[in-house]
């Protein structure tokens with residue numbers, strides 16, 4: 001079983017071994033959340049050329065030295081034995097490791113997710129069906145569209161004002177619980193009143 005946590009990885013060093021489709025997808029995800037990514041691979045697919053963020057590319061085969069200073073490691077080569085070796089080294093050295101072809105060695109996996117500003121909805125099937133995770137994600141993308149980015153921002157701002165203004169915890173809670181039943185337009189109205 002995997003436990004869900006929200007991990008602050010801004011400026012945390014992440015090393016990915018492998019330069020294929022799976023490594024590319026993981027790389028994009030980590031960059032989305034502000035990590036410092038280094039990639040070691042004997043070859044890289046062309047998609048890597050279109051990455052705008054800063055990534056350190058090392059064209060070489062895997063060596064232990066490359067992951068010594070990384071707290072988070074993804075083993076994403078197409079060589080099962082190398083992936084396993086990376087996984088075991090990381091487990092023995094207190095690192096977080098995602099072995100893309102071996103859930104038993106992995107001590108974390110990457111879920112599907114929908115991100116709308118600070119709203120983050122993630123889906124995992126414990127490795128039983130990545131396809132189902134992806135399908136559920138697509139359903140959630142329709143339900144929680146782009147407008148939620150502004151919605152969550154307004155909720156956060158108004159919540160801060162309510163916390164400042166109301167000391168009584170049960171009154172506070174009632175107000176905060178009620179906010180989520182309002183539409184984006186209604187929140188905008190309230191926000192104008194709070195911040196005028």
Ligand SMILES: C[C@@]1(CC(=O)O)C2=NC(=C\c3[nH]c(c(CCC(=O)O)c3CC(=O)O)Cc3[nH]c(c(CC(=O)O)c3CCC(=O)O)/C=C3\N/C(=C\2)[C@@H](CCC(=O)O)[C@]3(C)CC(=O)O)/[C@H]1CCC(=O)O
Pocket residue numbers: 025026029098099100101102103108109110111112113123124125126127128129130131132133134137
């Ligand atoms: C969610 C997502 C995140 C991401 O990678 O970004 C993700 N896999 C995605 C897609 C996907 N992966 C695969 C297919 C082909 C169809 C299929 O297999 O269903 C598709 C679908 C497609 O490509 O359409 C093949 C596959 N996946 C794994 C193995 C190895 C194995 O099972 O041992 C194999 C090869 C099996 C074989 O040998 O054929 C393993 C893992 N894949 C996970 C995550 C973790 C568990 C997540 C969970 O608990 O659900 C876990 C355990 C480890 C990890 O990678 O963290 C991303 C969806 C992105 C999105 O759309 O949002």
Ligand SMILES: NC(=O)c1ccc[n+]([C@@H]2O[C@H](COP(=O)([O-])OP(=O)(O)OC[C@H]3O[C@@H](n4cnc5c(N)ncnc54)[C@H](O)[C@@H]3O)[C@@H](O)[C@H]2O)c1
Pocket residue numbers: 017018019020021022023040041042043044045060061062076077078079082100101130
């Ligand atoms: N977790 C997932 O979501 C998922 C999805 C599909 C497949 N997989 C598994 O992930 C593996 C990788 O998939 P892919 O489509 O990215 O494969 P791929 O063949 O496109 O890429 C493999 C990469 O590993 C590199 N590589 C191989 N040996 C290396 C070494 N010793 N050192 C450094 N780099 C090395 C290659 O240069 C290549 O860039 C597959 O074998 C499959 O089992 C996982």
